[in-house]
Amino acid sequence: MLLLRIAEGDEQAFASLFMTWATPLAAIAMRILKNEYARQEVVQEVFIKVWLNRDKLGKVEHLGAWLRKITINQSLLALQRHAASDKRLAELRLTQDELQEQANTLELKETRRLVHEAIESLPAQRRTIYRLNRVEGKTTKEIAQELQLSHGYVRNALSAALAAIRDRLAGSGLLVLLLLVHH
Incomplete structure (x- = not known):
């Protein structure tokens, strides 16, 4: 299984995961952020998070849902970071x-x-x-x-x-x- 190979540090398996999921996750980030630079940043952060937490990948049951959730959370965090000057937006926890x-x-x-x-x-x-x-x-x-x-x-x-x-x-x-x- 791909996730188990990544959990063991297999960089080719990780590259395969990236090639499969980068575009769909980028689309999700873009719908939320409406900013190309922020979208790229979020997708990069998602895959860094996956790689850094690869030892926990064996517990992931639904890869797509898990990746989408990370992407949405990272996108919302990016919105909060970029909206720091607008305290109202920074405080909102919206879907x-x-x-x-x-x-x-x-x-x-x-x-x-x-x-x-x-x-x-x-x-x-x-x-x-x-x-x-x-x-x-x-x-x-x-x-x-x-x-x-x-x-x-x-x-x-x-x-x-x-x-x-x-x-x-x-x-x-x-x-x-x-x-x-x-x-």
Whole structure:
């Protein structure tokens, strides 16, 4: 058995374990960390841990589950290390799914807040045109008729509004596809 060979210090068996499990474990770490460098670091730490504790491998019954658990734990530790400046995150002991859900929610709230600020900073007429189009779903022709403006002007104003919002989001460091959420 592979684990017993590793427990005895067989480096070829360990290399075989690494070749089999490095990619799936890296995928788990990446889903949690969303950072290539941190992912590599975690996978390296997992295999170092396996090698250093190889004398205990004979007790492992479900290799895949055991490796996944180590990877998740190491990933959560990495998140805590990297989030030391944010004490709230450092104190959280969340499962992988809960942590991902929270991160998505925070990112969405921050994006919505930045979009809202960007919209509010638009000149009044552009803001109105943007809202009629993106919130109420009206076409540029319908907006032009409603506001008694030329269709070309409305198209240009909407384009300028979207560019201003994009620029504001890019300035904040967010890489957002302009699938602006309705408020």
